[in-house]
Amino acid sequence: MILRMNKVRVLGPREQYPEALCVLQDTGVVHLTVPGLDGRLLPLRLSVWQERESGHLRRLLADVEVLLEALPTTGAGVGQAPRAGPPGGLPARRDLTRWARLVGGLRPEVLGLRGEMAILAEEHALLSKYGPFLSTFGVILRSERAWPHIAAYHVILPAQEESAVAGLKTALALVLGEGFALETRRLPGGDIALLMLVPEADALRVESLLAAAGVHEIPVPSGYEARSLAQALPRMMDRLESIPRELRVREKELERLTALYRDELCNARRGLHDRLRTLGAMPLLGATQRVFVIEGWVPVSENERLAESLATSLGGETALEVIDNHPRGEDVPVALRNPGFLRPFEIIVRLLPLPSYGTVDPTPLVAGFFPLFFGFMLGDVGYALVLAALALLLARRSIPGSLGRSVAAVAGTCAFWSLAFGVAFGEVFGNLGREHLGIHAVAFDREEALESLLLLAVAFGFVHILLGLALGVFTARRHPREAAGRALTAGIVVAGVVVLGAGAGFLPEIALLPAAGALVVALMALVAVEGVLAFVELLSAFGSILSYSRLMAIGTASMMLAVVANDLGSAVSVPVVGVLVAVLFHLVNFVLGVFSPTIHSLRLHYVEFFGKFYRSGGVPYRPFGHWDPGVGRT
Amino acid sequence: MELLAVTLGAALAVGLTALATGWAQSKIGAAGAATIAERPELTSTVIIMLAIPETMLILGFVVAVLILTRVG
Numbered sequence: 001m002i003l004r005m006n007k008v009r010v011l012g013p014r015e016q017y018p019e020a021l022c023v024l025q026d027t028g029v030v031h032l033t034v035p036g037l038d039g040r041l042l043p044l045r046l047s048v049w050q051e052r053e054s055g056h057l058r059r060l061l062a063d064v065e066v067l068l069e070a071l072p073t074t075g076a077g078v079g080q081a082p083r084a085g086p087p088g089g090l091p092a093r094r095d096l097t098r099w100a101r102l103v104g105g106l107r108p109e110v111l112g113l114r115g116e117m118a119i120l121a122e123e124h125a126l127l128s129k130y131g132p133f134l135s136t137f138g139v140i141l142r143s144e145r146a147w148p149h150i151a152a153y154h155v156i157l158p159a160q161e162e163s164a165v166a167g168l169k170t171a172l173a174l175v176l177g178e179g180f181a182l183e184t185r186r187l188p189g190g191d192i193a194l195l196m197l198v199p200e201a202d203a204l205r206v207e208s209l210l211a212a213a214g215v216h217e218i219p220v221p222s223g224y225e226a227r228s229l230a231q232a233l234p235r236m237m238d239r240l241e242s243i244p245r246e247l248r249v250r251e252k253e254l255e256r257l258t259a260l261y262r263d264e265l266c267n268a269r270r271g272l273h274d275r276l277r278t279l280g281a282m283p284l285l286g287a288t289q290r291v292f293v294i295e296g297w298v299p300v301s302e303n304e305r306l307a308e309s310l311a312t313s314l315g316g317e318t319a320l321e322v323i324d325n326h327p328r329g330e331d332v333p334v335a336l337r338n339p340g341f342l343r344p345f346e347i348i349v350r351l352l353p354l355p356s357y358g359t360v361d362p363t364p365l366v367a368g369f370f371p372l373f374f375g376f377m378l379g380d381v382g383y384a385l386v387l388a389a390l391a392l393l394l395a396r397r398s399i400p401g402s403l404g405r406s407v408a409a410v411a412g413t414c415a416f417w418s419l420a421f422g423v424a425f426g427e428v429f430g431n432l433g434r435e436h437l438g439i440h441a442v443a444f445d446r447e448e449a450l451e452s453l454l455l456l457a458v459a460f461g462f463v464h465i466l467l468g469l470a471l472g473v474f475t476a477r478r479h480p481r482e483a484a485g486r487a488l489t490a491g492i493v494v495a496g497v498v499v500l501g502a503g504a505g506f507l508p509e510i511a512l513l514p515a516a517g518a519l520v521v522a523l524m525a526l527v528a529v530e531g532v533l534a535f536v537e538l539l540s541a542f543g544s545i546l547s548y549s550r551l552m553a554i555g556t557a558s559m560m561l562a563v564v565a566n567d568l569g570s571a572v573s574v575p576v577v578g579v580l581v582a583v584l585f586h587l588v589n590f591v592l593g594v595f596s597p598t599i600h601s602l603r604l605h606y607v608e609f610f611g612k613f614y615r616s617g618g619v620p621y622r623p624f625g626h627w628d629p630g631v632g633r634t
Numbered sequence: 635m636e637l638l639a640v641t642l643g644a645a646l647a648v649g650l651t652a653l654a655t656g657w658a659q660s661k662i663g664a665a666g667a668a669t670i671a672e673r674p675e676l677t678s679t680v681i682i683m684l685a686i687p688e689t690m691l692i693l694g695f696v697v698a699v700l701i702l703t704r705v706g
Contacts, residue, residue: 351678450699550692556699599685606682 002361003299003335003621006325009035010294010310012318017044017285017292021278021624023313027306028625030296031333035286041293044285054279057096061272063103068265070110071258072251096275099268106261113250120243120250127240130233133218136185136193151203152195153210154218159190164215168194171209176202273627281624295323297333297621328478332357334618342367344409352606354618359475362605362614369464369609370601371410375417376460377555377597379446380562381439382429383590384418391415414597429586430562446559453552461548462497464604465541466490468612475613485530485537486612488522493541495519544608550600558596561589640705644698651694658687 008030012020024030035041046054133154157164165184172180181197198206210217224232286293298306307320334354336346338361345367355361378384391411398404426434426441433439444452469490476482498515501507526534569582666680 450703454696454699546693547689549696550689553692553695557695599681600688602678603682603685607686 001337001364002355002357002359002618003301003337005297005327005332005335005357005621006300006303006322007033007327007332008296008298008303008306009321009323010318011321012292012314014287014290014292016314016318017287017294018278019314020292020294020310020318021281021285023309024294024296024306024624025274025278025626027302027309029298029302029306029623030294031298031621032281032284032294032296032624033331034284035293035295040288041286042288044282044287044292046279046282050279050282054276057272057276057279060096060100060103061269061276063107064099064265064269064272067103067106067110068262068269070114070254071262071265072254095268095271099264099272102261102264102268106257110254110257113254117247117250120247124240124243124247127236127243130218130236131240132187132189132191133193133233136187137183137195149200150197151200151206152197153206155194155196155210155215156187156218157192157194157215159192162192164213165192165194168213168215171213172196172198172206175205175209180206270627270629277624277627296624297327299335299621300325328358330356330617331619333621335621336361336363338363341409344406345370347403347406347410348602348605351602352610352614353616354620356615356618359615359618360471360613362471362610365467365609366605367413370605371413371417373460373551373601373604374414374597375419375421376457376551377600378414378418378558378593379421379425379555380427380429380559380593381419381422381433382427382586383562383593384415384422386590387411387418387594388415425559427559427562430559430566432562432566435566446556447563450552450556453555454549457548457551458545460551461545461604461608462493464548464609465544465612466493468609469493469541471613475615481529485526485534488526488529489534489538489541491522492519492526492538493545495522496542541612544611547608548604550604554596554600558589558593561592562586565589640701643705644701647694647698647701648691651690655687655691658690659684662687 010020010024024032034043133156137154165182169182172182176198179199179202183195185193187193196206224236284294286295303322310318310320334357336349336354338346342364345363348366348370349355349361349363375384378387388411391408394404394411395408398408422428424441424443425446426439427446428434428437428439431447434441444456446453469486472486473483473490476486495515495518498507498511499519502509502512502515526538530537565582565585568585569578572578572581662680662684666684669680670677
């Protein structure tokens with residue numbers, strides 16, 4: 001449901017406005033608005049000093065965020081989570097000074113450590129590339145000094161250029177005859193390490209040959225300048241071993257800093273956000289020479305608590321008055337509040353803009369119909385159990401109140417209805433249960449009873465759309481002509497369905513004449529109330545009801561795909577392969593069978609159902625309060 | 635001859651509506667992809683919009699079922 005709001009005004013002596021703001025922030029229930037200003041009541045602008053303070057706090061906050069990002073979040077050094085709940089009051093000046101000093105001292109140290117670690121990691125990655133070469137040709141390379149007149153060339157070729165080795169051998173044989181040695185080894189990653197030994201006198205010719213072939217020797221990294229890679233490699237490998245030790249030293253230092261300062265930095269972040277919120281709220285206050293005025297929206301249920309908090313903290317000099325207890329209009333903020341078992345379904349409603357204040361929160365109805373439609377379309381015991389298992393897994397891996405937990409709750413309810421309809425249709429992974437487990441349909445066999453299913457789907461649509469039209473009458477209650485039009489449309493839909501039902505023999509024939517009479521009268525009344533264009537709305541209502549036939553169509557398609565999966569599996573002569581084929585097809589069908597009903601159930605709600613009553617455009621209720629790390633909005 | 639007409643009628647009911655749905659979805663899909671590139675928060679809305687033309691195909695399927703079960 002949508003929480004009822006009151007518009008309230010807080011009045012008090014001008015010098016008390018900081019304390020009043022503090023109380024409002026601690027209470028966290030007032031959605032601030034700009035008060036009605038006149039010649040005497042002016043907005044409370046920030047002073048030059050406060051503007052400077054705001055800029056300074058923002059820079060300090062940015063530094064705190066950088067430090068929290070740079071300090072490790074796991075490991076022995078991390079302390080307990082920052083204290084829960086509102087800190088109760090804004091940071092004192094001495095806190096701000098302490099945080100500024102802390103950040104000023106910590107920032108260069110932490111960022112310096114992070115910078116050194118980045119350089120070390122980069123160096124380690126570079127040197128690691130030489131490791132395979134050393135391990136492959138280590139013995140030959142170590143004896144290189146024993147060949148005074150031999151030049152060695154070291155190359156790593158990508159795996160896809162393996163064929164170049166043969167070409168290189170041929171070219172070397174042409175130039176040097178038999179006076180060279182060429183060794184190749186495949187490296188673990190697939191690349192090819194290549195070592196060439198040639199007479200020093202022929203080195204220039206070989207280098208030009210390599211250059212012409214586009215083959216480049218492994219460069220010796222900067223800092224290891226030496227005559228050859230063979231001389232540099234041992235030093236590089238020593239360095240490679242020492243880098244992890246150096247990295248560990250820096251990590252330990254960061255963990256030590258985390259243990260010392262992370263909690264304090266978290267408190268600083270919270271305090272700075274709170275102070276910035278207070279400064280940001282000040283232009284929403286009005287003031288004269290002597291008094292301040294704060295206006296805002298408060299849920300009716302929170303009025304008393306707010307009044308008590310103000311009276312306790314500020315005494316009798318500050319007053320709270322309700323200036324509008326029956327608000328209307330688009331500026332009233334909207335807060336949805338539903339019981340715990342319905343709350344997960346708010347994620348479906350929140351995909352659209354919020355409903356306007358004074359209209360209907362459709363969450364309870366969505367909680368009823370969305371899983372029902374989903375279950376009707378999926379309708380398979382096997383798929384329902386898989387979905388339930390996935391929902392359970394997601395519920396265990398998500399924290400309460402998170403999006404994941406809400407999705408898990410919705411999926412669990414959908415799985416329940418899929419199971420119920422699966423039992424009704426007698427389906428376990430399509431016709432598998434019927435053919436091998438002896439299960440039979442309790443209500444309908446979806447392979448055979450297509451017309452019955454179609455009628456049931458349209459009946460769901462009839463109920464849903466009628467409910468939507470009834471809610472439309474409620475939401476249009478302040479516009480009598482519109483409300484009457486919707487009520488008449490609902491009446492025509494009912495009368496029309498009775499006429500069709502009686503005509504087709506589904507309903508007693510005696511109902512035909514009264515229903516037809518009511519239909520004609522209601523049609524004439526509708527034209528009188530809303531004009532000829534009302535027929536468009538009427539046709540749209542009947543079209544919407546027919547649109548629910550998708551419940552049957554998608555369900556049938558899903559069931560047929562499951563049957564095809566079973567048939568394909570049994571058509572394969574090798575049983576193991578047949579099972580694998582069937583499992584693969586069922587997997588694809590399960591993904592489609594979850595995705596498609598979700599989309600179409602959403603569509604039936606958003607387009608057909610909500611279209612009859614839903615008025616979007618509600619302003620989200622954002623009370624002025626303490627910064628919440630979970631929301632992260634300042 | 636009658637069987638051919640019934641089968642052809644059912645095939646046309648599904649085939650033509652599938653073509654119409656595909657054409658509409660191609661237009662919506664192209665615009666939707668551009669929308670998501672600029673405003674990823676509208677992804678769910680775009681997916682819903684993309685599902686709207688499927689009504690044609692679904693109604694075509696229903697008509698085909700009726701042709702096959704009633705006439706066939």
